Amino acid sequence: MAERIQQLEMKHISKRFPGVLALDDVSITLKNGEILALLGENGAGKTTLMNILYGLYHQDEGTVLIDNEVIHVKSPKDALLHKIGMVHQHFMLVPNLTVLENIALGYFQNTRFKLDLGLVRKKMMDISVRYDMAVNPDAYIWQLSVGEQQRVELVKTLTLGANLLILDEPTAALTPQQTDELIDLLKEMAKDNNSIIFISHKLNEVKTVSSKIAVLRNGKLVHEGPTGSYSVTELAEQMAGRQINLPKSPEKSKFGDVMLDIKKVWAHNDQGAWGLQGLDLQLKAGEILGIAGVSGNGQKELADVINGVRKVEKGDILLDNWNITNHSAQKIIDQGLGYIPEDRLHEGTLPAFSVRENLILKDYTTSQMSSSIFLKKKVIDSFAEDLIETFNIKCPDMYTSCASLSGGNIQKVILAREITRKPKVLIAAYPIRGLDIGAAEYVHQRLIEARGAGMAVLLISEELEEILDLCDRIAVIYEGKILKVLSGSEADNRKLGLLMAGVTDEE
Amino acid sequence: NGSKEKAESGVIKIALVIPSTIDDMAWSEAMYNGILAVQKKMGKDKLKLDVSERLWNAVDAGSAIRQYASEGYNIVIAHGAQYQSLLNDIAPDFPKTTFAYGTGYAADQPNIFAYDPFAQQGAYLLGMIAGLKTKTNIIGIVGPVESGDAIKYNKGFELGVKAVNPKAKVRIAYTGSFGDLVAAGEIAKSQIAAGADILTGTAQQSVGAIRVAEGAGNVFWLSSDMDQSSLAPKTVLAAQAYNFSKVIEEMIDSRSKGVLGGKHIPLTLKNGMEEIVYNPQLASEITPDMKAKIDAAEKKINDGTLKISVE
């Protein structure tokens, strides 16, 4: 690779969106070989700052300098010319193109008209071998797991020749193993004289990977300095401006009856193969049962069949002793199921609906909220007002559309809705993915409260920390089956890690 | 007393509402040309004409008609069968105005004229020409939509063919639309490919078929509504043309006698409002023998001995 960026400076950057001052006079510097971690709560302005550097947004004020020269990054094309590459918070891949085509897309910016995929393939394989990131160039993106897509993003960015890498929450959807690999890789690349900006809400990672941190709060830079001297708790405090304690479930020995009984369930996945292969699981009232596993091992299918939006081919599901197998989603909800889905914006909420309308999504037909077909406006208004208040949802008013809320607040809307209905069983899929540590604390508290109130909570997650903190029992899912169920006390990081990789007989 | 006023000022204001355009080479243009001819005779200062085109839709037409009436036009002609009920609705509100529409038979109000081309008469004669001229004994009709004048025309035509050439086959195919020239052209092509050497058809779409007939070479076209020979002088053999100027003159005449409507005006060969026009450039194609046969039939039609039933 050609000449490296020696020093990047962003000076006095301000950026305003209608109604929001997203960045207020922010300055950061980054030298060759450094890894800068950018921290901040949801909505602090991290992504916005990086989008400006990458040419997606344009700053209202301030300058960007590379090696002491002012540069004008008008579009991502300019950024790429300056060897700046970015892996976005939401994957920027075209689902119905192959990996190779996705990479070629950027690669052929200024070359010939004819598509020479062979050339790109060679380049890409070079990178893939050099950094030991295996990807299948001919797979379609939609066939890949989140982790694999993450790798494609990295390979793509490197193939395009970047040596200043921006990674916006790259680990949000990765398993612990994948995260470790990525961190090693980033360190490797930094040694190779690349510069890296790394955004993450997981402070452990931040501490291991970064050499420098910058903390944003409400669009302002509140701290900048070397990583070394801070502990994780101190970092959390810096970020949120207050003390943060991730809660743990209190010990408990007595649980209620079996509320959810999944008996040898088989179901297909989206590609038509078996996603669940005779999965067996019992969940009791008042417990939090964690489903640990590498994503793509049947978690999504499991959540779907319980919810009645995927067909069960074989087996039975009982909810509070009612057989709900292949019932309609509506019936199952009425039976007492609550669900916090993985895709909070498009599955958990109706983005263009107001907060108010989202809060009643599962209860609008109850006699409390409607009589015959007519919605009771007053009741709904006060209901929504109540929830917004008790769950501390930050929104201008209840008529604001859900899409315009921050991720944490969207999650609060869902939590408020699902928990308030007092379901017998609550499924929570990746409930803190992408949330800042303050928001994560909040979500966890609520889940523990739900457990205390006697709900049966099924927590699907890849974050061992979260699972170990919250769960009474932990079931490890592997290739559509439960490999083993451990009690919360006997489980630890290492055991779970091995099980998640499919290894049952240790020693 | 209304007519007296007009007689005093001496100017007649005519408004024409048509479904397509004044240059459609068919139904609408025939009427437009008819009025122009009267205007030429009377002088531009004596007859004023205003036209509203593309009022194919009866709702739009209704608004135009009402507006013309309220602006003091003497004669408002709604040139289409679909306007009948509109006129029935409007006419009572403007008792001094003459309204006219066609094709139609019902002149239910004292100030509505219904003019009614006897398309079958001319068509019968054209059918005779076709039956006499065809060599392949296959004759094609390019129809728009099977309704109204098209039915009368097609039936009359078929009878004419059979009368002189029982062996000849008449094949009808419809486009399903009045204005799709390209589709009409395609049907003409199919007809020719299937052996037809004489073609005919109605409505403005027929222009597309004429063009195809011209391109095919040894095929003749017989026109309806108006003389279309200017389009394809080597192809259009003859036409059954409406002489709308006579219809207009009759209406003006009626008005001057104080009769504002209430009459059914048939357009027949006999009253000269319908006529067969031969293309002078192809005069040699019509032998005196053929001419004689046609004239004889026309005579019979006119004196009532030959009735052309379209039932």
Add this chain to the structure above:
Amino acid sequence: MKNNEEKKKQKQERLLNLFIVVAALLVALFIGALLFIIAKGNPFKAYSVMFTRPFTSLFGITEILVRAAPLMLVGLGIAIAFRSGILNIGGEGQILIGAIAGAAVALAFPGLPKIILLPMIFMASFLGGALWGGIAGWMRSYLNVNEILSTVMLNYIAMQVYMFLLRGPLIDPKEVSYGTGVPQTAVFSKSAWLAKLIPGTRLHSGIIIAIVLAVAVYILLWKTTIGYRMRAVGIEPKAARTAGMNVQWYLLLAMLLSGGFAGMAGAVEITGVHHRALESISAGYGFSGIVVALFGGLHPLGIIPSSIVFGLLIVGSDMMQRAVNVPASIILSIQGLIILAIVSAQIFLVNPKYKEKMLWILGFNARLKNRNKGERR
């Protein structure tokens, strides 16, 4: 204090809306003026007629409302479909089937009293249109056939079915006996006529029916559980499904209602204007209805004024064509230009960035003030 500020903001918004729509209109009219010059007509005269003449007479004003009635109904149907995530471009066919179904009922029960017959006709038209829309809806829901494709095709099929019935089974017997064969039904008995609101004009009670239905649609969409589900399905089918809604059924329902409303536009035309079914009953209302619905912000209460504005456009340009003596086609192109200009202008109303700029141009200094305070939402 805060209330005051709110009010001021609302006032600004309204002013901005007006300003932008007027500006867009002017741009369209300016380009249109060039067309007039090309067509050898006088643009000044044309425009003054177009926008003033309809208001100078009772006739003009009532005509606007006569056009607005079917437009409103079709627009409402389109809005229902749009809100549920379906682009219904089959309004034209649904109007025809609705009209013919209503006509069949009117002809079959001429003796029934008005209060029974008229609702029956409207019901039949609704069902006819619903059937036609429902075919497309069903294919979209259960067979995954794109609704744009199916509705385009169904429009042609409806046209032929309509003509077949008009020139065959439902033709006016007099047309047959006399041999004129004009494809139209007999005139309905008087009990199938909508009441005239103002004698001597064409204004009939259809406009009242349309307005009442607009309010009903508003209530349906925003005040009932059914509407809630329909809108949910339109916005995010995935979430709607997860929340327990039967997405396929609500898509179908949306098309049934959408087609039904177009069908009722057919009913209004046959019972209010023509008193019979005849060829060419719809003046492209199926298409204009889409435009009306979108101008109305896909909101039933917005569709009321937007259909009236569109009525003005039709009536005004119709009068203009007669006054200026230009080819009738020019109206179409100017209407096209107006549509293009006004949809282009939407960006200044919807996109906050442009909106702020426009407010600034108008002299409202919202932007700078905010900035200095360093306000966050």
Add this chain to the structure above:
Amino acid sequence: MIVQFLVGIIIGGIPLSVSLLLAGLGEMFTQRSGVFNLGVEGIMMLSAFIGFFTVYTIGSPILGIIAAMAVGALMGLLMGLVSITFKAEQGITGIGLFMFGWGLSGTLFRVYVGGVTTIKGIDGINIPVLSKLPVIGPILFNQNPLVYVAYILVPVASWLLFKTSWGLKVRAVGTTPAAADTVGINVVKIRYQSLVIGGIMAGLAGAYLSICQAHLFADNITAGRGFIAVALVYFGRWKPSGIMGGALLFSMAHSFQRLIQVYGINFPYEIAVIIPYVLVIVVLALTWKSQSLGPLALGKPYDREFRG
């Protein structure tokens, strides 16, 4: 007899398929890039006139075709200005464009031509010897030059879309514009280019109608063919071969129904006339299982900073 009938269907159907195929291929590019252009009908109408008018005044059919394509390109740009730059709702923009094109063509025709007039245009070419071959002769070697052009454009379009970097960009821009944007592709530019290509193709389709097929111009000459072309893009699932299949199916069905009318097979002609439309729907309904993802961003304007 059967063979003759079948040959008759094919010979009759091919000319009909050309305008649908050309306009459909163009619309395919447009939609692949994420823009839904419902105004094809208007573009075809206006360019049919311009093509006709050029031949009418200058006499050169080639220039006529070029002029028609140029007008198509301009109309594509207009669509782009409104729907891409001003980010207007695409469906309604298309309807506006349709009305504008139709009205303008009618106006110009009346003012500058006056009435229906025929022109020389381009006739079919009769390849000597080969066209005399039985069955395939009249089908393959006796067609209008534009017929060959249209069918050659099918593989060309495939190549453009699937084998060039430009085609790759178009596909990406129409599916995930944000992803394309982040690798430096100018989404707006690609969409404009696709619209211009769509316009040019629709222009060619219009020119075919007036210069090659009808040899004249009349108001509303396209009679809904532009809308059919748009529908066929869905039918063909955004693939050139699929669109060709759709255009052929539709026009062969048309040709078939005309022939049964011409041969006097007796049943209501309305039923014959609707055969092609019904057939297209039925075929699609029966093949619903083979659904493939279309351009996911179709109909959605792209704006980096603007969040709905």
